[in-house]
Amino acid sequence: MDDQPILSLRGVTRRYGPRAVVQQASLDLAEGRIACLLGPSGCGKSTILRLIAGLEPVDEGEIRVHGETVAEPGASVPPEQRGIGLVFQDNALFPHLSVRDNVAFGIRNQPAAVRRQMVEALLARFQVGHLAGKFPHTLSGGEQQRVAIARALAREPFLLLLDEPFSSLDGHLRTQVRQSLVADLRSVGTSVLIVTHDPDEAMLIADQLILMAEGRILQSGLPGDCYDNPVSLVAARLLGDAMGIDVAVADGAAQTPFGTVPAPGLPDGVAQLVLRPDDLLAVVNSIHPGLDGQVTALRRVGAARTAIVACDLGEIAVPLPGAPLPQGQAVRLHLRSGAGRIVPLP
Numbered sequence: 001m002d003d004q005p006i007l008s009l010r011g012v013t014r015r016y017g018p019r020a021v022v023q024q025a026s027l028d029l030a031e032g033r034i035a036c037l038l039g040p041s042g043c044g045k046s047t048i049l050r051l052i053a054g055l056e057p058v059d060e061g062e063i064r065v066h067g068e069t070v071a072e073p074g075a076s077v078p079p080e081q082r083g084i085g086l087v088f089q090d091n092a093l094f095p096h097l098s099v100r101d102n103v104a105f106g107i108r109n110q111p112a113a114v115r116r117q118m119v120e121a122l123l124a125r126f127q128v129g130h131l132a133g134k135f136p137h138t139l140s141g142g143e144q145q146r147v148a149i150a151r152a153l154a155r156e157p158f159l160l161l162l163d164e165p166f167s168s169l170d171g172h173l174r175t176q177v178r179q180s181l182v183a184d185l186r187s188v189g190t191s192v193l194i195v196t197h198d199p200d201e202a203m204l205i206a207d208q209l210i211l212m213a214e215g216r217i218l219q220s221g222l223p224g225d226c227y228d229n230p231v232s233l234v235a236a237r238l239l240g241d242a243m244g245i246d247v248a249v250a251d252g253a254a255q256t257p258f259g260t261v262p263a264p265g266l267p268d269g270v271a272q273l274v275l276r277p278d279d280l281l282a283v284v285n286s287i288h289p290g291l292d293g294q295v296t297a298l299r300r301v302g303a304a305r306t307a308i309v310a311c312d313l314g315e316i317a318v319p320l321p322g323a324p325l326p327q328g329q330a331v332r333l334h335l336r337s338g339a340g341r342i343v344p345l346p
């Protein structure tokens with residue numbers, strides 16, 4: 001099996017004036033996977049897509065496709081020769097062309113019979129065959145999205161880039177459209193890189209998750225690994241609530257208010273314990289070491305109960321899987337077995 005990444009970025013930097021909006025970005029994409037690039041608004045996600053597609057030059061670093069350099073400072077393979085499809089947030093279908101002709105547009109050099117067959121197959125695959133003769137303005141946002149993706153795939157790109165494909169949809173519709181679109185993309189087998197700022201969306205659909213903040217790629221890996229083993233507090237917070245507590249590390253172990261936590265590979269000195277809300281347990285009459293506190297309030301969302309516990313670290317929200325605790329109850333906070341990660345200070 002060929003393990004060579006289909007696309008690699010190495011130390012890629014892009015500046016607008018003096019400001020580097022993408023800084024030293026490195027990543028590898030594997031074939032046939034759905035990767036999600038997740039980060040807050042303005043962190044440089046769309047710029048990375050444009051760099052990969054060849055719509056912008058790199059100022060530093062290198063982009064490789066199947067091991068061949070396609071972009072480095074002063075040299076760039078044009079977008080149409082990269083074999084990469086890009087669908088922007090706004091879809092930008094040609095308004096004066098029917099759905100069928102929009103999809104056929106990118107392959108207009110193919111013989112008519114081949115073109116017809118490919119277009120029909122793609123429209124059917126993306127469940128918009130019944131809309132073939134319609135014009136874009138008569139389609140819903142989700143339908144336009146599917147047509148735009150079918151149009152990009154007609155050129156048989158080895159990689160499809162999707163910039164916030166579900167941003168125009170909300171609630172239930174978003175979940176539905178997302179599920180069925182991802183299933184269709186998987187059935188095609190194309191490699192896909194999806195930009196999103198929605199952590200739940202990224203966790204749900206990604207085979208590979210790429211975390212980004214302030215122009216930098218922080219971490220890349222399986223979604224579960226990124227969630228369980230964040231490289232920093234910032235990376236942890238991209239995927240959900242997390243708190244950081246300064247701790248002392250010596251000989252590969254950190255002394256925390258909840259006991260000793262392994263800190264493999266970290267140098268001696270100050271580091272940070274990263275905690276997810278469900279990493280802590282509030283125990284009454286505990287005989288084990290932990291951090292003492294007192295319940296100051298109870299909250300409930302649906303079936304889930306949370307106790308607000310005042311302790312030396314301030315007020316901490318701790319999930320209560322069992323019976324509710326009364327206000328004022330003294331508790332000891334413990335770290336669940338295996339929970340908590342020690343990361344370097346920012």
Ligand SMILES: Nc1ncnc2c1ncn2[C@@H]1O[C@H](COP(=O)(O)OP(=O)(O)OP(=O)(O)O)[C@@H](O)[C@H]1O
Pocket residue numbers: 016021039040041042043044045046047048197
């Ligand atoms: N052509 C440009 N000239 C100058 N600054 C730009 C240009 N394009 C983008 N920027 C700035 O670069 C930063 C990164 O923009 P980018 O669109 O890549 O972020 P993003 O993560 O995709 O954001 P969003 O999720 O809001 O789309 C932003 O601060 C943006 O204002």
